[in-house]
Amino acid sequence: MLAALAAMLVGSSLVLVFFVAPEDADQGLSQKIFYFHVPIALTAYACFGWGAHKALLLLWRKDERYDLESFVAIHQGTIFGALTLATGSIWAKASWGHWWLWSENQLVLFLVLFLFYSAYFMLRFSLEEGPRRANISAVYALFGIVLVPVSFLAIRLAENVIHPTVFTREGPQMSGTMFFTFCVAWIAITSLAYTLYRLELLGKRLDSNLRELREALSS
Amino acid sequence: MSYLADVVTLTRKDLLLELRARDTLPAMLLFVVSTLVVFRFALPEGADELAAQGLLWVALVFTALLGLARAWAPERESGALEGLVLAPTDRSAIWLGKSAAVFVFLAAVELVALPAFAAFFAPVDLSTVAGVLLANIGICAIGTLLAAMAAASRTRELILPLLFLPLAIPLVVGGVGASVSEEPERFLAFLGLYDAVFAILCWASFEYVVSE
Numbered sequence: 001m002l003a004a005l006a007a008m009l010v011g012s013s014l015v016l017v018f019f020v021a022p023e024d025a026d027q028g029l030s031q032k033i034f035y036f037h038v039p040i041a042l043t044a045y046a047c048f049g050w051g052a053h054k055a056l057l058l059l060w061r062k063d064e065r066y067d068l069e070s071f072v073a074i075h076q077g078t079i080f081g082a083l084t085l086a087t088g089s090i091w092a093k094a095s096w097g098h099w100w101l102w103s104e105n106q107l108v109l110f111l112v113l114f115l116f117y118s119a120y121f122m123l124r125f126s127l128e129e130g131p132r133r134a135n136i137s138a139v140y141a142l143f144g145i146v147l148v149p150v151s152f153l154a155i156r157l158a159e160n161v162i163h164p165t166v167f168t169r170e171g172p173q174m175s176g177t178m179f180f181t182f183c184v185a186w187i188a189i190t191s192l193a194y195t196l197y198r199l200e201l202l203g204k205r206l207d208s209n210l211r212e213l214r215e216a217l218s219s
Numbered sequence: 220m221s222y223l224a225d226v227v228t229l230t231r232k233d234l235l236l237e238l239r240a241r242d243t244l245p246a247m248l249l250f251v252v253s254t255l256v257v258f259r260f261a262l263p264e265g266a267d268e269l270a271a272q273g274l275l276w277v278a279l280v281f282t283a284l285l286g287l288a289r290a291w292a293p294e295r296e297s298g299a300l301e302g303l304v305l306a307p308t309d310r311s312a313i314w315l316g317k318s319a320a321v322f323v324f325l326a327a328v329e330l331v332a333l334p335a336f337a338a339f340f341a342p343v344d345l346s347t348v349a350g351v352l353l354a355n356i357g358i359c360a361i362g363t364l365l366a367a368m369a370a371a372s373r374t375r376e377l378i379l380p381l382l383f384l385p386l387a388i389p390l391v392v393g394g395v396g397a398s399v400s401e402e403p404e405r406f407l408a409f410l411g412l413y414d415a416v417f418a419i420l421c422w423a424s425f426e427y428v429v430s431e
Contacts, residue, residue: 119378122378122382126373135430139368147389151389154409155395158395158396
């Protein structure tokens, strides 16, 4: 049901992006990646936030259920973070001719976050399963959500050292159809992420139930 | 008051251990000086002072990592951490005591590293020293907690740099900014903010890292 809804939304946003939304006068076809890049980035933030929220609940209520939920949310966040890096890099290549630009604050932030959350998995998989692992993963997940604004501030500060000129930021100058398309794409990506989150959670829970059954059977 | 007394006792224990065994500090000192010598040859001829200022921060962060990897070694080797956790004290005192000890080590290393840097590369100004001191607080707060996480894992020393470096990036930004920027106050303020935010977070969450 959820999967069908997500598939429908993604499909309709694809149609909107390629056939309805007007082509950007400045950037042409390459601007279309914007409709995916930005929603994916926002979704990744949402996943990290959701993971940290579950981590806080775990530390608060000591319910093991939240451990898996937090892990799966961060897993999805990392996947979407990697997609953000990929789409951002493609867009940068199409618009500016370089695969990577250090002046793109958001992309640099995603690189830092990607490294941080990759270490989360390394940490998690090198700990013995149990309440200790749940606690340590949760604390690290909380660090991540604090790191987002701190890193963003740091990257903004660093930019001032490396590039003294201040870029003027133009607001979201979008026509009505473009904005509508963007919103649909955003909802589509978010529902896709939520579907994946539920699916992975279902799979992981099945896994652990199966393991418990097996252990019960063998003992 | 007894909280502070506990912290002081724990810090003193670490300093005393180091004084007797002399494991960590000499290694850190030797490491930071060798790194600076390596940088002399890593920088091409005619590279400007700014590049060297950046490398100073690389040297400091890696030296701190070297010390942090050993931070919980005494507790781990003799299984003393379980005892400490069971002791009738607030568990955050364990973190604070260890952080203070690491801070002392790091400050002692920098007492050698900064003059060496000044002799080899470029003079060190007051804002750099202030930046180093502020960054030390952040490094010790975060590093001690992450080292406790790493000590609980199978991969131990291997995983600590992976956990630490992404979190240290803002510290490097603040520190390098304090060294090279025209207006270092902003960067020092940022370092102070970082210290406050993460010290509170570590203080509040350490209990969960060491207990089940």
